[in-house]
Amino acid sequence: MDSTSSFTSLRADDQPRVLLIDDDEVNLMLTAIALRERGFEVFEATSGAIALEQVEQVAPDMVVLDALMPGMDGFATCSALRAMPGFAQLPVLMLTGLDDDASIERAYRAGATDFFVKSTQWSLLAGRLRYMLRASRTRVELERSKFKLARAQDLARMGSFDWKRGDNMGQLWLSPEALRVLGRNPGDHVDVRGLIRMVGASQRRGLMSMLTEVVAHNAVLATDVSVALFDGRQRIIHVEAEAEFEHGQGVGYTGVFQDVTDRRVAEDRIRHLANFDALTGLPNRRQLIWRTERALEHARRLNHNAALLLIDLDRFKNVNDTLGHAAGDELLMEVSRRLRSCVRHSEQVLEGALEAAGSRSHRTLEAVGRLGGDEFVALLPEVGDEADAQRVANRILDALRTPISVAGQECFVTASVGIAMFPRDGLSLADLMRNSDVAMYAAKSAGRNAAAAYSPHLGGRGREKIELESHLHKAIERNELVLHYQPKIDVRAAKMVGVEALMRWQRGNVLVPPGDFIPLAEETGLIVPLSEWAVKEAARQARIFQQNFGFADSIAVNLPSRLFERSDLVENIHQSVSAYGVPHKAIQLEITENNLMKDLHNVSLSLHRLNEIGVEISIDDFGTGYSSLAYLTTLPISELKIDRSFVRDLGITPQSSAVVSAIIALARSLGLRVIAEGVENLRQMEVLHRLGCGVMQGFLFSKPLPPDDLEQWLQQTVLPRKAPWIGTVSDADTTPPRVLGRA
Amino acid sequence: MNVAAAPLLSPAGNDTAGAVGGGVLDRHALDKLRELDPAGKGGLVQRVLATYTSSLARLLEQFGGARAREDMRELRHVAHTLKSSSASVGALELSALCADVERRLRDSQSDGLEPQLDAMAREGARVLAAVRATLPV
Numbered sequence: 001m002d003s004t005s006s007f008t009s010l011r012a013d014d015q016p017r018v019l020l021i022d023d024d025e026v027n028l029m030l031t032a033i034a035l036r037e038r039g040f041e042v043f044e045a046t047s048g049a050i051a052l053e054q055v056e057q058v059a060p061d062m063v064v065l066d067a068l069m070p071g072m073d074g075f076a077t078c079s080a081l082r083a084m085p086g087f088a089q090l091p092v093l094m095l096t097g098l099d100d101d102a103s104i105e106r107a108y109r110a111g112a113t114d115f116f117v118k119s120t121q122w123s124l125l126a127g128r129l130r131y132m133l134r135a136s137r138t139r140v141e142l143e144r145s146k147f148k149l150a151r152a153q154d155l156a157r158m159g160s161f162d163w164k165r166g167d168n169m170g171q172l173w174l175s176p177e178a179l180r181v182l183g184r185n186p187g188d189h190v191d192v193r194g195l196i197r198m199v200g201a202s203q204r205r206g207l208m209s210m211l212t213e214v215v216a217h218n219a220v221l222a223t224d225v226s227v228a229l230f231d232g233r234q235r236i237i238h239v240e241a242e243a244e245f246e247h248g249q250g251v252g253y254t255g256v257f258q259d260v261t262d263r264r265v266a267e268d269r270i271r272h273l274a275n276f277d278a279l280t281g282l283p284n285r286r287q288l289i290w291r292t293e294r295a296l297e298h299a300r301r302l303n304h305n306a307a308l309l310l311i312d313l314d315r316f317k318n319v320n321d322t323l324g325h326a327a328g329d330e331l332l333m334e335v336s337r338r339l340r341s342c343v344r345h346s347e348q349v350l351e352g353a354l355e356a357a358g359s360r361s362h363r364t365l366e367a368v369g370r371l372g373g374d375e376f377v378a379l380l381p382e383v384g385d386e387a388d389a390q391r392v393a394n395r396i397l398d399a400l401r402t403p404i405s406v407a408g409q410e411c412f413v414t415a416s417v418g419i420a421m422f423p424r425d426g427l428s429l430a431d432l433m434r435n436s437d438v439a440m441y442a443a444k445s446a447g448r449n450a451a452a453a454y455s456p457h458l459g460g461r462g463r464e465k466i467e468l469e470s471h472l473h474k475a476i477e478r479n480e481l482v483l484h485y486q487p488k489i490d491v492r493a494a495k496m497v498g499v500e501a502l503m504r505w506q507r508g509n510v511l512v513p514p515g516d517f518i519p520l521a522e523e524t525g526l527i528v529p530l531s532e533w534a535v536k537e538a539a540r541q542a543r544i545f546q547q548n549f550g551f552a553d554s555i556a557v558n559l560p561s562r563l564f565e566r567s568d569l570v571e572n573i574h575q576s577v578s579a580y581g582v583p584h585k586a587i588q589l590e591i592t593e594n595n596l597m598k599d600l601h602n603v604s605l606s607l608h609r610l611n612e613i614g615v616e617i618s619i620d621d622f623g624t625g626y627s628s629l630a631y632l633t634t635l636p637i638s639e640l641k642i643d644r645s646f647v648r649d650l651g652i653t654p655q656s657s658a659v660v661s662a663i664i665a666l667a668r669s670l671g672l673r674v675i676a677e678g679v680e681n682l683r684q685m686e687v688l689h690r691l692g693c694g695v696m697q698g699f700l701f702s703k704p705l706p707p708d709d710l711e712q713w714l715q716q717t718v719l720p721r722k723a724p725w726i727g728t729v730s731d732a733d734t735t736p737p738r739v740l741g742r743a
Numbered sequence: 744m745n746v747a748a749a750p751l752l753s754p755a756g757n758d759t760a761g762a763v764g765g766g767v768l769d770r771h772a773l774d775k776l777r778e779l780d781p782a783g784k785g786g787l788v789q790r791v792l793a794t795y796t797s798s799l800a801r802l803l804e805q806f807g808g809a810r811a812r813e814d815m816r817e818l819r820h821v822a823h824t825l826k827s828s829s830a831s832v833g834a835l836e837l838s839a840l841c842a843d844v845e846r847r848l849r850d851s852q853s854d855g856l857e858p859q860l861d862a863m864a865r866e867g868a869r870v871l872a873a874v875r876a877t878l879p880v
Binding site: 023024025026027029030033034037068070097118120122 | 772775776779780787790791794795797798817820823824827828830831832
């Protein structure tokens, strides 16, 4: 360590401090002067007793002591000094007479560091003192570094050893730290045989032959050995040593033992964390990728099939959402256990064995792993054909059939499995993953709880759709759905006679139009809660409009036929309007002609009951379907909405005005109101008006607006009569009688 | 610095003289002393001689007492101390006498001790007088 010297308390650059003790004042004075002249800082004492009193305060770097003094002589002073704490190592130079051998001997016995014959050769004395000081500093630093080494070794659970060649397995020396590493006390004797006995019997032979080999070549020894310490603890000891030579002959080894158990345990743990899923203990994505790549290499080399099965739990989010994440985790663990039983799952891969070509070792790659969330993968490193993979997939679906008990509830879990075959469905890991994903979504689209094998014609949009579905699921509880309102206008009176509510999905900053999610909602059944929400929201808004500007018309809500089939529809509407204190007629229901006709039988009962409580029914998109006119006469319908496609072509194709005229005539004869949708310009408006349809809806008047904007639109456009469509038609126009059921 | 002018010292630069002040102090020894203080600004030689004088006076007195009490131990200590300090200031003859006395005492050699003790006392007194004479009062 280079920094050692900077920590030393010795004043390396200062003047060395000398405590000089001599009863002869002349000598004392001369020696002091001579030493000061040579760069020493000298403190004088005329007797041993005085010196002992002063030594702690002076804190000298060394002591120069006259041997022969009256009273306490130099020897006694030196002995006394050595007995004082902190002065055991202080360099002491004893001054003796030239011919005084006995004193020299006594000086060493008293603990003097060195002796010097009194003389007036001051330079010699100074040189001797400097040498003594340097030696002392070196010695202190050596002690310090020995101490530090011992401490560092102790901290690192490390200790040194030396071994000398010889009979009976040679001779072994262990440092106290090394003994501690081995669980022994300092001073215990351990020989090579004792060390070997610590190694488990199964490893002993291998270790011995390795040691023999290393020692025979004087090679570097570096190995980890599992040992049982004397107290029974199992530890892993790292041994590292180098040969020592004398005259070119290897005479032994010097090295260290280190207890690396904690490090090895941590390394194993890190390796496990990096490769296995913490929750289920299954191989994680990284480990799966590694295994799959090995399996594909093998399959490529030996020309056989492999399969990747992507397993996704159906509607797992529902479990998490309703039972909580702890229950979700519990469920995942049980699912993991079951999935594992469906394949020849290997926890560990025998890496070395993989290299042996032609062996069956690639079988150890087979496993179920967790990609994350509720997504799992089964890797089948070798399968005969797709039917094999299909069998495993079926086994998986079967395994999940028994309900799983979590959080005190029985959960029915199903999964959708996508199968991708190597090499048929992809040569690379990425291709196989993507295609198993496509297949899995095909299984989901086909109704879930099924397996599907990849085929190139499967669409790739499945995942987005499922994601959209899962988000739409939460849209209601997150208040992401909003209703926008498009006014229905009586153009002659230039007033609003009602509004149609249109659903929008405020997804983050994006306003999703209904066309992008209503079909999905219908497909997945989400349309039911969505519609129920819409009815309730419309009732709430009707109340607000009523309070804000005396709104007394209806808000029309679009409902799918399947909602009309529900026996609780009437009750729901009743509750919704009652909750906000608005009349039943505040809600109008729109059903498309197609929907109505498809389920005419199931729907008609509801329509009657709704009509009885005052909820009016409007037929949307009229003219596009094949209405049974006979039924139309028997159903309690209030309004026909002319489909926008006819309105669009008004004034362009004669056919369109013919259809519109016919619808208006039909409505008039059945006593129904008629309203035109999709009116975008004044020409369309005028034609409609001339043909006898006076109530309209469309961008000419207003696009669907958020509730607040609707109020603003009324105040700024309709009431001041400022719009271009206002005043264009008048009572004076020669038009057929208007068809407006409501006077 | 008036040491060079002191009567017991030879004139500066006169290398030939082996001893000065009637053979009391050795010139080489004094030169060595002077080397300790080359610029002479510490008045070193004079301070040393002053210390020596008082030490010598005290030790001679101690010497007399110890002889009267026949305290061989103390006599030996006086001889030891005077031996080295006298050598330092160049009182070589006195130093040699002290060394002889110290050796005889250490070896318990009583034959011929008395005349040597007398000689030591005499030489001591002579050195004291000579050195005192050089010091300013």
